[in-house]
Amino acid sequence: MKKKGEKKIWQRVLALVLSAIMLCSQGAMAFAQQEEKQENTALREEESEQTAVQEEKQESVELQQVAAVGDTAAVDGLTYQVTRLPSAKALGTVTLTDGKSVAGAVVIPKEIAIQGQDYLVIELGAGAFRNNASLIGIDFSNTEIRKIGSSCFSDCSSLTSVNPPQTGSVYLLIDKEAFSNCTALKQIQFHTVQILRNSMPFSGSGIARITIMNVIGLGASAFSGLNPGFTLVCPNKISLYNVEGGAFGNTREGIALVADEVTKAGLQTKLGSKVTVKLLNEQNTSDISVRGSDGTTMGYGT
Numbered sequence: 001m002k003k004k005g006e007k008k009i010w011q012r013v014l015a016l017v018l019s020a021i022m023l024c025s026q027g028a029m030a031f032a033q034q035e036e037k038q039e040n041t042a043l044r045e046e047e048s049e050q051t052a053v054q055e056e057k058q059e060s061v062e063l064q065q066v067a068a069v070g071d072t073a074a075v076d077g078l079t080y081q082v083t084r085l086p087s088a089k090a091l092g093t094v095t096l097t098d099g100k101s102v103a104g105a106v107v108i109p110k111e112i113a114i115q116g117q118d119y120l121v122i123e124l125g126a127g128a129f130r131n132n133a134s135l136i137g138i139d140f141s142n143t144e145i146r147k148i149g150s151s152c153f154s155d156c157s158s159l160t161s162v163n164p165p166q167t168g169s170v171y172l173l174i175d176k177e178a179f180s181n182c183t184a185l186k187q188i189q190f191h192t193v194q195i196l197r198n199s200m201p202f203s204g205s206g207i208a209r210i211t212i213m214n215v216i217g218l219g220a221s222a223f224s225g226l227n228p229g230f231t232l233v234c235p236n237k238i239s240l241y242n243v244e245g246g247a248f249g250n251t252r253e254g255i256a257l258v259a260d261e262v263t264k265a266g267l268q269t270k271l272g273s274k275v276t277v278k279l280l281n282e283q284n285t286s287d288i289s290v291r292g293s294d295g296t297t298m299g300y301g302t
Helices: 002-065 261-271
Strands: 072-075 078-084 092-098 104-107 111-114 117-124 135-139 161-163 172-174 187-195 209-218 231-233 254-258 275-279 288-291 297-300
Touching (some): 078 111, 254 261
Parallel strands (some): 135 161, 187 209
Antiparallel strands (some): 078 092, 111 117
16 A cells, blocks of 8 residues: 555656746747747847848948039930039039030929939020021020020020020029120010020020010110121010110111100110110011910011
8 A cells, every 4th residue: 555655656656746947948948939929039139230221321322422513414415513402402503514415405403303202404505506507496485594694605606596494483684795796696585584684695696686575674785796786676565674775786777666655765765766665666677577475476566
């Protein structure tokens, strides 16, 4: 009996030991699983941190690749220089600085892309097309170009067509000798324009007529150096304050066509006897046409 009792005791002890071993094994497995889980979590966090670092490095590289102010880019044979970087609120801006190698009729885009960023074209730079004898036409009517730089189209002997923006939202400044010696160019229409004093932007050109829808300012010698009989057409009311007396410079037998009697009388006094100021309906204007902002033609005839 004693041996049987001892045997049962040892069996129970063994069962308890086995149970304890199993519990320890399960605990160890659970601990190992938990540890593995923590290691995996830590690994994922490390990978996430590495990814974030890589993204930051990539962003840094991309930022380094973004054009800086002063950088240049060539698009369709035209060279542009960055004048302002893009921001969250506005596009960057560029000036067209070199178009001397293009030929034929050229259309300037409203925007260009540099390094994946959009830039607004706002200026035709000084001397950008100078001496380009292959340039026949320039169309920047769909742009927000606000300035034509000095000598921009100087000596472009084959240039016959210039099509600037025809909207009042674009105020265009024309700088010194911008179209000088463009002998094939006969007429231009501008919408809203300022010509600075003594800039003589059309001197030596073949221009016989310029139409300006809205005059912001016509400085002295604005139309100097043109052939006798040059005609300025201003279909809308002009503030005489915006026109200097010597606007026609040394151009002889100049004609100014204006919309109303008050402007006619005031402008005649200001420009003097070298210029004849007439009302549009006083002149045989069957050959004069003015384009509206939508591109349609409005004719003036007797």
